[in-house]
Amino acid sequence: MSDIQVLSEYIAPWALPREDIPIHLVWEPSFDYDAIRIDIPEDVIIKEFFNVGDFSNEAQTYLIKSLKTKNFFGFVIASKDIFTEYHVTRDILISFIKNEDIIYSKLFKANIFRPYVTVSKPPSEITISDKTRLDNLLHIKLKLSGFGKITLHNEVSTGGEFKTRTEPLFREMMRSFFTTFKNKDLVFEDKGIKINPEYLERKALEYVENIKKGIIPIDFNEEIINEFREWVTDDDNRLEVMNFLSKSIENMLVNSIIYHLEKYPEDNINMPEGKPFIKLEKVTEQIRLRFRYKDAVENEYEPILININIVNKNKNKFRKYDIPINIEWEIERLNPLEGVVE
Numbered sequence: 001m002s003d004i005q006v007l008s009e010y011i012a013p014w015a016l017p018r019e020d021i022p023i024h025l026v027w028e029p030s031f032d033y034d035a036i037r038i039d040i041p042e043d044v045i046i047k048e049f050f051n052v053g054d055f056s057n058e059a060q061t062y063l064i065k066s067l068k069t070k071n072f073f074g075f076v077i078a079s080k081d082i083f084t085e086y087h088v089t090r091d092i093l094i095s096f097i098k099n100e101d102i103i104y105s106k107l108f109k110a111n112i113f114r115p116y117v118t119v120s121k122p123p124s125e126i127t128i129s130d131k132t133r134l135d136n137l138l139h140i141k142l143k144l145s146g147f148g149k150i151t152l153h154n155e156v157s158t159g160g161e162f163k164t165r166t167e168p169l170f171r172e173m174m175r176s177f178f179t180t181f182k183n184k185d186l187v188f189e190d191k192g193i194k195i196n197p198e199y200l201e202r203k204a205l206e207y208v209e210n211i212k213k214g215i216i217p218i219d220f221n222e223e224i225i226n227e228f229r230e231w232v233t234d235d236d237n238r239l240e241v242m243n244f245l246s247k248s249i250e251n252m253l254v255n256s257i258i259y260h261l262e263k264y265p266e267d268n269i270n271m272p273e274g275k276p277f278i279k280l281e282k283v284t285e286q287i288r289l290r291f292r293y294k295d296a297v298e299n300e301y302e303p304i305l306i307n308i309n310i311v312n313k314n315k316n317k318f319r320k321y322d323i324p325i326n327i328e329w330e331i332e333r334l335n336p337l338e339g340v341v342e
Contacts, residue, residue: 003031004027004028004031004096005027005031006025006026006027007027008072009024009106009108011023011108011110014112014113014147015110016113016295016296016299017079017081017295017299018297018299019078019297020047020076021076021110021112022076023074023075023076023108024050024072024075025073025074025094027071028071029070029071031096033097033098033103034098035063035064035096035097036064036067036094036097037061037063037064037097038064038075038092038093039061039093040077040092041060041090042060043080043090044077044078044090044110046075046076047075048076049074049075050075051072052066052073052075053065053066053068079110082114082299082301083114086114086115086116086145086146087111087112087113087147088112089109090109090110090112091108092108094107094108113146113147113148114146115144115146115148115149115295115301116144116301117144117152117291117301117304118145119142119291119306120141120142123140123306124309125309125310125311126138127310128310128312128321130313130314130315132314134321134322134323138278138323138325138326140306140325140327140328141328141329142291142304142330143330144269144330144331144332146332148268149268149270149296150293150294150295151272152269153271153272153291153292153293154291155290156276156278156279156287157287157288157289158278158280158287176251177245177248178224181231181244200246201246203245203246203249204241204242204249207249208233212229212233268331275324275325275327277325278323279322280310280320280323281320285310286307287307288308289305289307289325291304
């Protein structure tokens with residue numbers, strides 16, 4: 001079509017939906033032309049030009065009439081939409097025009113990938129009884145397909161609005177102190193992670209001093225708080241108190257470490273709230289789970305909704321439960337350069 005000598009051509013090999021896709025073309029300055037035309041699909045926009053002087057556009061066609069420097073130009077495109085497919089391609093056609101004829105054309109293909117989360121065999125029902133192991137009751141298998149990292153938010157509804165589990169560590173620690181200090185037979189589970197005992201003793205002493213000063217960062221039953229403070233400040237209980245606080249702090253820190261590890265169950269997945277759980281505080285026959293997820297450029301995708309019926313065979317129907325949601329991940333990785341599953 002022409003004797004143009006292209007020196008450099010580039011399009012980003014892949015992008016997420018709505019992410020910038022840079023394109024450029026460089027050629028020998030001796031190539032003669034009148035204008036450059038760019039044709040893009042309806043669901044693509046041009047966000048920025050480089051080295052472009054005068055241009056006009058009508059619908060999805062741009063006509064470049066002059067360049068600041070004659071032999072190169074570039075531009076940035078992006079898709080308008082979030083696609084339902086995990087991989088789409090879009091054609092970007094560049095044509096050089098001389099005397100109203102096309103003397104050279106170059107077709108660039110934009111590869112757009114999205115992450116895609118699905119649920120495999122969602123549980124439809126769980127049964128709670130006096131003998132139920134709550135930590136092994138609820139299992140959900142999620143599959144991440146496509147391309148790109150995600151941030152996954154888990155939310156639970158037991159009849160009202162969806163709520164996310166968020167409990168700052170210091171409040172959780174004080175809550176643990178108040179609810180367990182009377183239990184003389186309390187045994188903490190060994191999870192194979194040890195904290196420096198000198199650090200634990202130092203933190204326990206800090207807590208004792210704060211409690212003596214009345215610094216208790218939680219709204220709790222005043223009677224329990226006073227009883228706990230009296231127990232802690234009684235010198236006759238010093239060894240028992242230090243042992244209890246040290247063990248409690250170690251247990252909470254270990255759980256915190258595990259919690260933060262669970263925030264990143266796979267290289268491509270971030271779960272800011274950590275491992276999800278269901279807090280049942282009233283009699284209900286159904287719970288709803290919602291998993292919302294975003295990609296690295298903050299695109300938010302259609303959430304996953306799971307409805308689970310609850311069969312409560314416990315004698316105490318009004319007992320409160322914390323039910324962990326055990327998530328197993330299946331990762332289907334794509335090689336974006338080939339568009340195939342590895």
